[in-house]
Amino acid sequence: MxxxxxxxxxxxxxxxxxxxxxxxxxxxxxxxxxxxxxxxxxxxAFVNAHTHLGDSVAKDAAVGLSLDEAVAPPDSRKHRRLAAADRADLVAAMRRTLRFMRQTGTVSCLDFRENGVYGARALREAASSVAVDPFIFGSDDAAVLDVADGYGASGANDNEFADQRAACADRGVPFAIHAGEPDATDIHPALDLDPDLLVHMVHAEREHLERVADQSVPIAVCPRANTVLGVGDAPIRDLLEHTTVALGTDNVMLNVPSMFREMAYTATRFDVTAREVLRMATAAGAEIAGLDxxxxxxxxxxxxxxxxxxxxxxxxxxxxxxxxxxxxxxxxxxxxxx
CATH class of the missing domain: 2.30.40.10 (Urease, subunit C, domain 1)
Structure with a gap:
């Protein structure tokens, strides 16, 4: 005791x-x-509701780049750096980030992991010796669900994720997708997939919010990353009035994964109370991933x-x-x- x-x-x-x-x-x-x-x-302790730990291997490599240049698949600087990274270096970089997250109060994160089964296994290895338990949203084809905890889609425009969504439903695991980051065009297509989590929703409008509420879809917001990439500010007050909202730090390449920094930034920039922000950094992320x-x-x-x-x-x-x-x-x- x-x-x-x-x-x-x-x-x-x-x-x-x-x-x-x-x-x-x-x-x-x-x-x-x-x-x-x-x-x-x-x-x-904190639950970071959206990370990309893989680009720990390329910190600050995207300074000054646009969203597409920095992180959009398949040819962004991030994806080129990931493709070129040695596996041992990739695992070591992710492990260092996980150690930092633990030191700054985070015990779990909801990570969108690139590179399919290979990427998910690399993150499992990185986390094996660190007291931070990542909830892994895998990528590529549905086979990743043999290793990952759910599926994380890049976005609904010009991408087909029906098979992955169906596989998640069959296995009873969550399907998450980026939506409304550069603009609003991919929000309705993302909602058509009946996701368990939306990420960003910077450009959510009234019609989207009504669907979010009707479908009870939680949202992870990443205010600092949105600012770094110049895509705008999520309507966090409106989002909170329609659904569960959790706080994430997004790409390690763009921002230090500190929930202290994310909370302070959010509390200063947005129409939210301190208690709402603290819930976004703790209970909300845990609730989304079913963590105790x-x-x-x-x-x-x-x-x-x-x-x-x-x-x-x-x-x-x-x-x-x-x-x-x-x-x-x-x-x-x-x-x-x-």
């Missing part, structure tokens, strides 16, 4: 409770109010991020949720549990 003490951001509402968490066999047994001298802030984490509650997996509330950065903060979302950095991390 282990006790974790401090200010605990409990439940779906992240209600601050001064006290202790009782953890046994990796699960939360109880949350108890109690006197404590601990100044730690205890919150759910993202919320501090009895019976749940004890995947926790413990911050030093007395650090020079966080001391004197009057609201722990605001402090976590807008102010906290990797330097404030005391430990990651679970």
């Amino acid at each position: 282990e006790e974790v003490t401090g200010t605990i951001l409990a439940g779906e509402s992240f209600e601050p409770i001064r006290g202790r968490l009782v953890v046994e066999d990796g699960r939360i047994e109880a949350i108890e109010e109690a006197d404590t001298e601990s100044t730690d802030i205890v919150l759910p 984490c993202g919320v501090i509650a009895p019976g749940r997996r004890a995947s926790l991020l413990v911050l030093d509330g007395a650090s020079d950065n966080l001391a004197d903060s009057v609201d722990p949720v605001e402090a976590v979302v807008r102010r906290a950095t990797a330097l404030d991390v005391n430990r990651v549990v679970g």
Whole structure:
């Protein structure tokens, strides 16, 4: 049995409770109010809802490029770098990124992995010695589902994914697809595939939002990557009013996969509350992938991020949720549990 003490951001509402968490066999047994001298802030560990870990091997290679030049298949700089990468170098680069993610409070990510079975196996190998469990959305043909946890499609325009969608349905695994990143033309075709997850939706309009709500499709947004690539800003307030919205950092080639940076950017740029942003970075991604984490509650997996509330950065903060979302950095991390 282990006790974790401090200010605990409990439940779906992240209600601050001064006290202790009782953890046994990796699960939360109880949350108890109690006197404590601990100044730690205890919150759910992060779930990064959209990554491309493969391009860890080419960090910053796309600086100054457009979306198509940077990441569009099959001839973007990203895909050329992936094709040229030695497998051992690719695995080592992804492993370094996963270690960084763990150090900065992330315990799982929903990764779109290129290169089919080969790519999915490489990511499994990279994650085998790191305490971050990627949920892998594989690519290419449906055979990747023998290795991956679901299928991740590049986009519906000029691409046929009916076979992969049918294979996901047969196996009971999720089908995810990019939509509405450069423009709105691929959103209706993506929704026609009845996806389990849409990524980006920067150019979502009222007619798309109504379909999203009717079909109960969650969305992963990546605000910093959208800014880097110059495609615009997702209508996050509108998205939140229609469905579950989760937060991702997108391509490692474009951005450091830090949920601290993504939360602060989102809270500053968009009409969202700190609690909404924190849920986007924790519970929402876990919910989309069916992971037993993202919320501090009895019976749940004890995947926790413990911050030093007395650090020079966080001391004197009057609201722990605001402090976590807008102010906290990797330097404030005391430990990651679970």
